[in-house]
Amino acid sequence: MKNGKEAFTLPGVLADIPTHYCPGCQHGVAQRLVAECLDELALSEKAICIGSIGCSVFIYNYLLVDSVEAPHGRAPAVATGVKRARPEAAVFTYQGDGDLASIGMAETMHCANRGERVTIIFVNNTVYGMTGGQMAPTTMVGQRTTTCPGGRCADNEGQPIKMTEIIASLGGSAYAARVAVDSVKHVRAAKKAVRKAFEAPLNNLGLGFVEILATCPTNWKMTPVQANERIAAELIPYFPLGTFKDVTELETIEGPEVAE
Amino acid sequence: MERPIAFREDRCKGCALCMTVCPKEIITMSSRFNTSGYKVVEVRDEVMETCTSCAACALICPDYAISVWRKPARDKKGEVADVHYG
Secondary structure, rough: OOOOOOEEEEEEEEEOOOOOOOOOOOOOHHHHHHHHHHHHOOOOOEEEEEEOOOOHHHHHHHHEEEEEEEOOOHHHHHHHHHHHHOOOOEEEEEEEEHHHHOOOOOHHHHHHHHHOEEEEEEOOOOEEOOOEEEEEOOOOOOOOOEEEEOOOOOOOOOOOOOOHHHHHHOOOOOEEEEEEEEEOHHHHHHHHHHHHHHHHHHHOEEEEEEEEOOOOOOHHOOOHHHHHHHHHHHHHHHOEEEEEEOOOOOOOHHOOEOOO | OOOOEEEEEOOOOOHHHHHHHHHOOEEEEEEEEEEOOOOOEEEHHHEEEOOOOHHHHHOOOOOOOEEEOOOOOOOOOOOEEEEEEE
């Protein structure tokens, strides 16, 4: 329509190219939220993105910022080095759950514990997406994957790891929140959380961490709409949404507050 | 006719998430396929006028395939008050 303002504009830092993600994959929404926050905070010239391994690997193709690609799980370690070498840069990592919560657990924990002034964007889709749907530390109990075809068994494999709660309990983190992008309301709340996660290290408060619950329709063996419904039906009851730590708001340090 | 919503059919992957969030439920699956082989969504001309430009579909779309424009403001005579070209 020629006359009338655009009701929705894509951020300029987001590359206008087709994504490689499967239909309905919410990585697209997650990376758009990151791009919108980079645009709003005018960080496109001073941001350095640390890519990870997984479906999130091609983040350097989609965000028009300087990027470094880290080995599997090592993005927080690489981010530490980049931030210490270039303290004026806004350094952030974009990682999936297989990358961050499994092989990169040590790097993530120590990066948060040291309170590095970086932002970690953690896209949790409860499965190893790119490698073909293997069980991840965040896979739900009973969820069938290629490496647990009978469903994850809590006795053998334990309960899914709640990363946001762990990061919030560490001294170095300044902001830790879990959000979802399954509904318009949650997308808007997610945008605010991502922005706060970027602002915390910029204000020299500590590490900013945001966990985004996302779908993987291909490896969940569901249609995109079914997968989106599963977020509210199964994931959110176990992975409660909310801000678990925010040093700028003293009252929320006492306990989790639902950010809706 | 005013078209407040437009789909980039080459980007659409037919995931149908926009159909679930549309408050007016005017987004439907078409019978067309795009060059990538995905069925694409559409808003039929006869229901196009009911679009409220809420942009919920554009917010949920993982592939940035949807553009939404606000309807231009009109004065009492029905003339378009402010015109933005874009």
